[in-house]
Amino acid sequence: MANTETPKEYGLTELPPEPKPVPSCKICLGFSVRRGNARSRGDYSGVSDANVEMRRHQRGAHPEDRL
Ligand SMILES: [Zn+2]
Numbered sequence: 001m002a003n004t005e006t007p008k009e010y011g012l013t014e015l016p017p018e019p020k021p022v023p024s025c026k027i028c029l030g031f032s033v034r035r036g037n038a039r040s041r042g043d044y045s046g047v048s049d050a051n052v053e054m055r056r057h058q059r060g061a062h063p064e065d066r067l
Helices: 026-040 044-061
Strands: none
Touching: 026 044
């Protein structure tokens, strides 16, 4: 009954593709750098936050570049 907290299977198979920084956009680049830093210290929630924010930014700023 205390077993609901860690879904271990969640991970490698169904990750959505990460957003890519749009070339020449410094805001995208900032998210990309932040994501790289977070990943390099093993901060996966930081990686995921950066992805969410990059997507949100891209939806507003680069609607035509969205993949
Ligand atoms: Zn951008």
